[in-house]
Amino acid sequence: MGETGQLRAYFMGIDTHEEAVVYMRSDCDICRAEGFTANTRLQIRAGDRTIIATLNIVGQSVLPAGAIGFSDSAWRYLQLRDQQAVRVRHAPLVQSLSALRKKINGAELSPQEITAIIGDIGKRLYSDIEIASFLTACAGGRLNLAEITALTRAMVASGNRLQWPKCGRVFDKHCIGGLPGNRTSPIVIAIASAAGLVIPKTSSRAITSPAGTADTMEVLTQVDLSLEQMRSAVTSTGACLAAGGRVGLSPTDDLLIRIERALELDSEGQLVASVLSKKIAAGSNHVLIDLPVGPSAKLRDRSQAERLSRLFCGVAESLQVEIRCVITDGSQAIGYGIGPQEEARDVLAVLRNCADAPADLAERSLYLAAQLLSMASGEADSHCREQAREILSSGRAWQQFRRICEAQGGLKPLGRAHYQSQLRARRDGRLLSMDNRRLAQLAKLAGAPSSPEAGLRLRIKVGEAVVAGQPLATLLAETPGELAYAEDYYRQNPDLFELGEKP
Numbered sequence: 001m002g003e004t005g006q007l008r009a010y011f012m013g014i015d016t017h018e019e020a021v022v023y024m025r026s027d028c029d030i031c032r033a034e035g036f037t038a039n040t041r042l043q044i045r046a047g048d049r050t051i052i053a054t055l056n057i058v059g060q061s062v063l064p065a066g067a068i069g070f071s072d073s074a075w076r077y078l079q080l081r082d083q084q085a086v087r088v089r090h091a092p093l094v095q096s097l098s099a100l101r102k103k104i105n106g107a108e109l110s111p112q113e114i115t116a117i118i119g120d121i122g123k124r125l126y127s128d129i130e131i132a133s134f135l136t137a138c139a140g141g142r143l144n145l146a147e148i149t150a151l152t153r154a155m156v157a158s159g160n161r162l163q164w165p166k167c168g169r170v171f172d173k174h175c176i177g178g179l180p181g182n183r184t185s186p187i188v189i190a191i192a193s194a195a196g197l198v199i200p201k202t203s204s205r206a207i208t209s210p211a212g213t214a215d216t217m218e219v220l221t222q223v224d225l226s227l228e229q230m231r232s233a234v235t236s237t238g239a240c241l242a243a244g245g246r247v248g249l250s251p252t253d254d255l256l257i258r259i260e261r262a263l264e265l266d267s268e269g270q271l272v273a274s275v276l277s278k279k280i281a282a283g284s285n286h287v288l289i290d291l292p293v294g295p296s297a298k299l300r301d302r303s304q305a306e307r308l309s310r311l312f313c314g315v316a317e318s319l320q321v322e323i324r325c326v327i328t329d330g331s332q333a334i335g336y337g338i339g340p341q342e343e344a345r346d347v348l349a350v351l352r353n354c355a356d357a358p359a360d361l362a363e364r365s366l367y368l369a370a371q372l373l374s375m376a377s378g379e380a381d382s383h384c385r386e387q388a389r390e391i392l393s394s395g396r397a398w399q400q401f402r403r404i405c406e407a408q409g410g411l412k413p414l415g416r417a418h419y420q421s422q423l424r425a426r427r428d429g430r431l432l433s434m435d436n437r438r439l440a441q442l443a444k445l446a447g448a449p450s451s452p453e454a455g456l457r458l459r460i461k462v463g464e465a466v467v468a469g470q471p472l473a474t475l476l477a478e479t480p481g482e483l484a485y486a487e488d489y490y491r492q493n494p495d496l497f498e499l500g501e502k503p
Helices: 031-034 073-080 097-104 113-122 128-138 145-157 186-196 213-220 226-235 252-265 268-281 302-318 340-351 357-378 383-395 395-409 435-444 480-492
Strands: 007-013 021-025 041-046 049-058 068-069 083-092 171-175 197-203 238-243 286-293 324-331 421-422 429-432 453-457 472-476 499-500
Touching: 021 031, 021 238, 031 083, 041 073, 041 357, 041 383, 068 395, 073 226, 073 324, 083 480, 097 113, 097 128, 097 395, 113 128, 113 145, 113 340, 128 252, 128 268, 145 252, 145 302, 145 480, 171 186, 171 197, 171 268, 171 302, 171 357, 186 213, 186 238, 186 357, 186 383, 186 395, 197 213, 197 421, 213 238, 213 340, 226 238, 226 395, 238 395, 252 268, 268 302, 286 302, 286 357, 324 357, 324 453, 340 357, 340 395, 340 453, 340 480, 421 480, 435 480
Parallel strands: 007 068, 021 049, 171 286, 197 238, 286 324
Antiparallel strands: 007 083, 021 068, 041 049, 041 083, 421 472, 429 499, 453 472
């Protein structure tokens, strides 16, 4: 079917995340003549740009006659102007959907089929439901090593790829998550780059956690850097701590992450492809992967971690990336802060060598920084640990971190949450454990990471004694409603902090 007559573009001001949505009046001649109904997939052409969007039907009072409304993301993608003429037609058949159906039925996909799916998702040809179907069909270990490798290649090819020809070896590190407060990256990157390593660190926003590195760094400095700003920061300091979205590194991954976040899904195949595609696109060829293991972490036992490590190593080898995976303790939250601002507070305390800085965050960061330094020099981990400690204790890491932040627009001051309450121990005892997953959920219910000030401030660590009424954590929120919502969740989960008898 050919294109219909023209309609005039109208900005609706409706945020549908990245899903492209258009709006037509129920009495629109084109809508009625073509048989368009709610949820019809349409192809919209504006100049030389096209998009596939989902149709919503609205009343006559919502839109002017002869107009077609656009969601924020569709408007941006088409680069529209108010009243610009656009043409509408039924969406053409998306050929890669046959490969999607093949995967749903449990078959293995070829590299060409995976490339076609990722390419069409990147072109906005898939609806959110179709993206969710692809992610679900690939979850639960349904991607083999060859498919994960092909997925990684396709995601790298979907966007820009940075080159650092004068640097030779380029480093990066990543934690797979699942451990609240584990904000080691800013500290590790400061130490390692102060030692001379080149680390163009790009991070995604939180998927299922109360904060990601990009969320935490955004509290401290500008992270949505352009490609030139990122190059400038790395050239002047040897490192950056940026969000990956604006520079267009593996951009299809960002579309997948948006749906993964809604589904609270983080499958191993997608995880490996997501992490490595971002690192490779940023130009890194030496990558350290932190795999925390604990009863309530993302990885519950060592066998899971070893399986994921093998997948990372297998894909990295195929893509000529040197990788080191380390399995670490994920039994309890790291540091005291959970949520962007509170985690930033811990990061600054460690870098400044404050007396009250969380020792576990400092030691974990030193261990990971030493692993990077060992990858670079080939020297023993113990020697590199002392090198990292000297860089931190001497203030060189803090000085380097400030240089990175200045190169990204300056270091911002921290604020305070408007509302808070104390979560108190119900009885005397000793803290035996804390549930990482439910701690993360508690912080998210308080508003993190959407509200950077929201989250938790832990007041106790596993093994410490408490008395009835003593604060176990401070709950932080930006609205009284979110605070009450999170408090109610805490009351319904009395074993979130497990207390045992005092010895």
